Amino acid sequence: MKYVIGVDLGTSAVKILLVNQNGDVVQEVSKEYPLIQKKTGYSEQDPKSWVDQTVAGLSDLIRGFNGIPEDIEGISFSGQMHGLVLLDENRDVLRNAILWNDTRTTAECKHIYDVVGEERLLAITKNPALEGFTLPKLLWVKKHEPDIYEKAKTFVLPKDYLRYQLTGELHMEYSDAAGTLLLDNSEKVWSKEICDLLGIDENLCPTLVDSHEEVGRITSEIAELTGLAISTRVFAGGADNACGAIGxxxxxxxxxxxxxxxxxxxxxxxxxxxxxxxxxxxxxxxxxxxxxxxxxxxxxxxxxxxxxxxxxxxxxxxxxxxxxxxxxxxxxxxxxxxxxxxxxxxxxxxxxxxxxxxxxxxxxxxxxxxxxxxxxxxxxxxxxxxxxxxxxxxxxxxxxxxxxxxxxxxxxxxxxxxxxxxxxxxxxQGPGMGAAMLAAYGCGWFDSLKECADEFLQVDKEFVPxxxxxxxxxxxxxxxxxxxxxxxxxxxxxxxxxx
The missing domain is CATH 3.30.420.40 (ATPase, nucleotide binding domain)
Structure with missing residues (x-):
């Protein structure tokens, strides 16, 4: 029997599912981590805690696994949306991640409307400027922490940083990029127009990939720490809501x-x-x-x-x-x-x-x-x-x-x-199952996600109006x-x- 892993990086905990080819969840591990709330309206996390707890969870999962590590063919991710993780030239974290539920950026949202225009922003990104999105957080750091902003060479979202730490490869996929307010929704490219208008270096934006795309393999270091095989294929994954929809x-x-x-x-x-x-x-x-x-x-x-x-x-x-x-x-x-x-x-x-x-x-x-x-x-x-x-x-x-x-x-x-x-x-199982399904599809178990859903998901009850x-x-x-x-x-x- 072959298996895939779905990792759901939430706001309070990481949930890890081991799923077999029939869609059965054969093992489930959850590890918590804290929020950092220095002021009213602030909500941050240390990205290192995501990695440490995911590695610990994967280690627990492998210890309880009856098969051989090579039977686990793929791993993919679901993650909390919008959170800003800033990395320097060595891809080291510059500050705590500013999360989706942080509300300090009201002034930055107004600035986006003043400079880009509400109608133009909607035309490009299909979304309004809200405090939860990533772009206002980026502008907040630029204004209030200019020394940190100057050192930044790229930004990613929470699950992207976790995936980077497991593979050494850095990407962002479209479903999470759509929640940054920097993606041209129709063209599926970073918006040069928004970057230019707001004085943001377009090079800060990482390479874009599809959610089911294979982006690397588990590193030898992570394999040694967790017990996973270095042959484990890693797929990009998706935003928690997108993965919840798939799942x-x-x-x-x-x-x-x-x-x-x-x-x-x-x-x-x-x-x-x-x-x-x-x-x-x-x-x-x-x-x-x-x-x-x-x-x-x-x-x-x-x-x-x-x-x-x-x-x-x-x-x-x-x-x-x-x-x-x-x-x-x-x-x-x-x-x-x-x-x-x-x-x-x-x-x-x-x-x-x-x-x-x-x-x-x-x-x-x-x-x-x-x-x-x-x-x-x-x-x-x-x-x-x-x-x-x-x-x-x-x-x-x-x-x-x-x-x-x-x-x-x-x-x-x-x-x-x-x-x-x-x-x-x-x-x-929601987002975690959606992440596992992306790995199953990426591994070639099914010709489509719809075919995967038909096999993995079963209806329990129905209610009619x-x-x-x-x-x-x-x-x-x-x-x-x-x-x-x-x-x-x-x-x-x-x-x-x-x-």
Whole structure:
């Protein structure tokens, strides 16, 4: 039996999967590393910790492996997007990586619009200037740490640095490059125009490759440290959302992914890049060849439930908290919730907006509040789906992953609010599986990623929309959309009273 490894380099931990030719996960290892938060809004990590913990995880995996190392044919990567890793002429790290969730770059985003222009930026990159992207971080270092910037010879993203340390070869692939605000999305080249306008040396941008492309072999040093064979083929990999899409089978038109974790993501496959969403949703290069994906983000999804549980039901499990949701009717007995506890991203890029319960009265019980939160999270995700459909996308099948799959009522709620068939997979490994699938495809096990998905991914359950509930939720969704407009100014005025 042959095997591949999928490495998912997340924000809090690296997760490593060993997958066989049938798509079975035969081993799984996870290793944590810390965040560095020196100031409010700052979020950094030491890239060395990614490498150390990945090497430790691979060593644990090989120690528990019953086969011979040469049976592991390939390895590929999924990684947290947008994080800036600056390297000097010797390819040594110049400073801690600035991560995707770092928000220090508001002034730099404004500068990008002032110099490049919002319309021109959208035309080239298909995305707006947001604090999370890589380009604003690069400009921040240029302005605030000029000595470090002067020493920089190249930049990469987190998984690219990890891959470099395992192979000695330095590249960036298109799905992650699309999240830098420096890639010409249509031409799949670094934008000389943006670099020139902002005074960035285009040579800082690394060589671009496809996600399934073989970029090297494991070095002898890493082989000795981990037990891997030096014959192990290494493939470029993809951004975590692109790999999550691959690992959920989002590989053809009409298919969409809904991932409900701490935050929420709605991601839809695009066979071309000719749609114009006017920056309302993200538009990135897919990890699948010659494909793209559009993506909307709910800044706080499951986090709303975690917050509610921590404040009002600290001793209870998630299962206990949601156990009575099925006894509450559609609309939560007239209670509406907007899930903006930490602001919102799609379609409202608004850091000041905050959550609201609308319609509370003395008849409401805790279970009404819990269902209202779940409905509110799903309404927020539906805003992205509505944008896709308004722009001509046909969405009939949605693969649901994350915390939103752990409750049957919530899965049915998704089917009713999204008005689409909801699919729950039997094994949910997301980005790590997507990385493993890129390695399997790169090794030649399959003629396409779609063929690989058909073999590796199995459907566990399906939920179809209830026509009566669909109509009720359409009315409630219209009311939900009014709440942001009605509370925006109030929340801005309340900002000065927050801690």
């Amino acid at each position: 959920s089978g989002i590989l053809e038109d009409g298919k969409t992914l809904c991932s409900i974790g701490t935050s929420g993501v709605v991601l839809s496959y695009e066979s071309s890049n000719d749609k114009d969403f006017r920056g309302k949703v993200h538009y990135f290069n897919h990890g699948a060849p010659h494909a793209y994906y559009t993506m909307g983000v709910t800044l706080a999804a499951g986090y709303n439930l975690s917050w509610f549980r921590d404040v009002f039901a600290k001793a209870e499990s998630f299962e206990e908290l949601v156990s009575e949701v099925g006894t509450v009717p559609v609309g939560s007995n007239g209670l509406l919730f907007t899930p903006y506890v930490v602001g919102e991203r799609t379609p409202h890029a608004d850091a000041a907006i905050r959550a609201s319960f609308i319609g509370m009265d003395s008849s409401h019980e805790r279970k009404d509040f819990v269902r209202a939160i779940m409905e509110g999270i799903t309404f927020s995700l539906n805003e992205s789906i509505a944008i896709f459909r308004e722009n001509g996308k046909h969405i009939d099948t949605i693969v649901s992953t994350g915390g939103g799959t752990k409750n049957q009522e919530w899965l049915q709620m998704q089917a009713d609010i999204f008005d689409a068939r909801i699919v729950k997979l039997s094994s949910e 209830n026509a009566f509930n669909v109509e009720k939720y359409k009315e409630l969704f219209s009311l939900y959309q009014e709440v942001y407009v009605q509370t925006k100014e109030l929340n801005e005025k309340l900002t000065k009273y927050r801690k």
